[in-house]
Amino acid sequence: MEKGLEDYKGVWTLGEVREGEIHPVSYELLAWGRGLADKLGVELSSIIIGHNVKDKVKELIYRGADKVYVVDNPALKDFRADPYSEILTSLVEEYKPEIFIASATTLGRTVMPICMIKLETGLxxxxxxxxxxxxxxxxxxxRxxxxxxxxxxxxxxxxxxQMSTVRPKSKRPLPREDSKTGEVIVKEFSGEYLKSRVKTMDFLKEETIGAPIQDADIVVSFGKGLKxxxxxxxxxxxxxxxxxSVGAS
Structure with a gap:
């Protein structure tokens, strides 16, 4: 359904926070987004949701973003699909980006389809x-x-x-540019936006050798031949x- 397509401008990427730090997939997305935004002649923005992240978001500007929209709230410390999708949908409806991309991580694969349905678009x-x-x-x-x-x-x-999730490790991040400037916009959400049907009880960190496979540059894998x-x-x-890291087939 066509809906005022000319009102939509700009490229957005969805940043990710893990254990209080901006995850490298956020910078990979900015590399994708920068190329798209430059071809269209529009701004590149990144969205970051979490807690105690305001002092870290300038790194997204150094890595290519023109603007960063920050949603910082103790209730958003851990990823939950309900509040994340409500907040992202609200931001998209307010600012109307023409392109919105996320990484095909657990977060991206979970929240982007929900946003797609709410926004009545494609993914x-x-x-x-x-x-x-x-x-x-x-x-x-x-794909x-x-x-x-x-x-x-x-x-x-x-x-x-236009919405997409992109495979992690499909593009190298742009070099860090310390002199780059941009705008940080803090958005406040409360009440219904923060409600969730899921309650986080605890996190048990899996003990692994090296980084998680999706983040690893080297994977040593084995199969049935190990016997x-x-x-x-x-x-x-x-x-x-x-x-x-260790993998298996």
Whole structure:
């Protein structure tokens, strides 16, 4: 359904906070977003939701953002889909970006489909490529299809914002530019926006060797050929020596 498409301008990325720090996928998204925004001649903005993050958001500007919208509240310390989707939907309806992208992480895969439904638009998941059709000012979204045997190209011509999730590690972050300036806009939400059907009881951190697989540069993987569980120790030792993580098939 076409809905005042000309009113939508700008490119947005969804930043992520983990354990009180801005996660590197936020900078990967800014690299994607910067290229799209420059082609369209519009501003690049990043959204960050969490608690005690106001003093960290300038890093998003140094990595490519022109604006950062910050929602900082103790109730948002941990990710929960209900408040995040309500807040993001409200911000999109207020500022009307033409493109809104997130990383295909647990957060992005959870919250973006909810926002898509609320905003009555489209969403292309797990993209490996993003570009702009300058003739139509449309986002060209490329993603694997049919078990990865073909690459599908998808456009969203009649709805806004054009929404995508992008595979982590699909683009390198831009170099840090300390002299770059931008605007930080603090947004306040309370009441109904912060309500959730889910209550966080506790977090149990999984003990792993190296970084989580999705964040690792090196993965030492094994399969059935290892034969005996006692041989996993050799895999762990090799992963530690290489500074990598352990995976299995």
């Amino acid at each position: 292309t998941a797990d993209c490996t490529g993003l570009d702009i059709d300058l003739n139509e000012r449309l986002l060209i979204q490329t 694997p299809a049919i078990g990865g045997n073909v690459m599908a190209t998808i456009k969203t011509p009649s709805s806004r914002p 005996d569980a006692k041989n996993v120790g050799l895999i762990n030792e090799l992963a530690e020596l290489l500074g990598g």
